[in-house]
Amino acid sequence: MFKRLWLALAGTLMLTTGAAQAAIDPDYRMVLLTENFPPYNMAVNGKNYAREENLDGIAVDIVREMFKRAGIQYNLTLRFPWARIYKLALEKPGYGVFVAARLPEREALFKWVGPIGPDDWVLLARGDSSIRLNSLEEAKQYRVGAYKGDAIAEHLEEQGLQPITALRDQLNAKKLMEGKIDLWATGDPAGRYLAKQSGISGLKTVLRFDSAQLYLALNKEVPDEVVRKLQGELDRMRDEGFVDAVLNKYL
Template identity: 45%
Template sequence: MSVAGTNYARDDGVTGISSDILRAVCERAQVQCQQILRFPWQRVYQQTLDDADYGLFSTARTAEREGLFKWVGPIASNEWVLFSKGDSSIQLNSLDDARRYRIGGYKGDAKTQFLLDRGLEVQTALRDSENVKKLERGQIDLWMTSNQAGRFVARQKGLEDLRVVQKLQNALDSLRAEGALRSIEARY
């Protein structure tokens, strides 16, 4: 999003479900919050780590990030998916099947890191909207994103014909079976 040629938006210019929820929370808590949407994500993430006067929303709460922030949430659920173009013939039975395809992700994003941690190659973009263009042009075969936000970003860029190829259900099921999710679930 840009305002008057800049690479950020402020307060009323920041829109969406997470920003609306945050406004309601700040109002109820009687805390003055200024919302600023900036890019690239990695810079904003680092600024939040470096400066105690900054907060970050929305970001995935992962085991690696747990000790880095004081958390409030969750404010939304986030279903991670791999999208392909609607006319794609790609079929995945497991996350491992995705290894043979070109995958696009968002630099510094937990979903992208999830794939990298499992040894998958991911082409990273500074803005997730760049992956929509790459998918349309055939520069990537799969786009790692969240279901709701990904569809929203794609619609904004004029791409409506998407297909969910893999919902990472196998990965979720295996993490749950290993007990790796118990500590996360216990916090909520």
């Protein structure tokens, strides 16, 4: 009798201890980094540095709500360039970066929360261009512009292309119109949004060559319970229609 009672009490104690270990420290605070990547994340004033409430965009609205619901503290900063903030999230415990394409070669480098939204990969040309493509192989004969350090640029290089990279993706829209590049490798809807912000319209898609989902990428040292909590809240937000409402607000 006493042995069974002791075993029951011990089991309860173990469960209670496990729950306590799984709880998130109320003082835990994350550092979240992002870049100017409209319409997903952008500085209100269009600059390459902004903090907290001076940011907006699809991903910013979703991430803010996700952390609010999860009850997890954070600091949010927009910086430049992407390669720098990506490296910080990769190396520093408690850091995260968004939005990042979840690619096979990145899978083991981070812990992931998402998806936040889609990002089709396209080659855009000027409206008066006669270029017609069926594959990336056919694009090798043209000058292709891309965003330095971005997953799209890395993919092109892996496929044997030599993209002409720019430090800001919106610069590629202007280079395309000025004839400095023949094609612009970018995301959709991001590329069209950036072009529109620069007063450029009428671009046409000559090739849609891949599709990626965009995520919040967290440093590998972020506690699993934090990742599970954030993912759970995002899933509920999607079920409630919050995510679709944010997408429709910007697009």
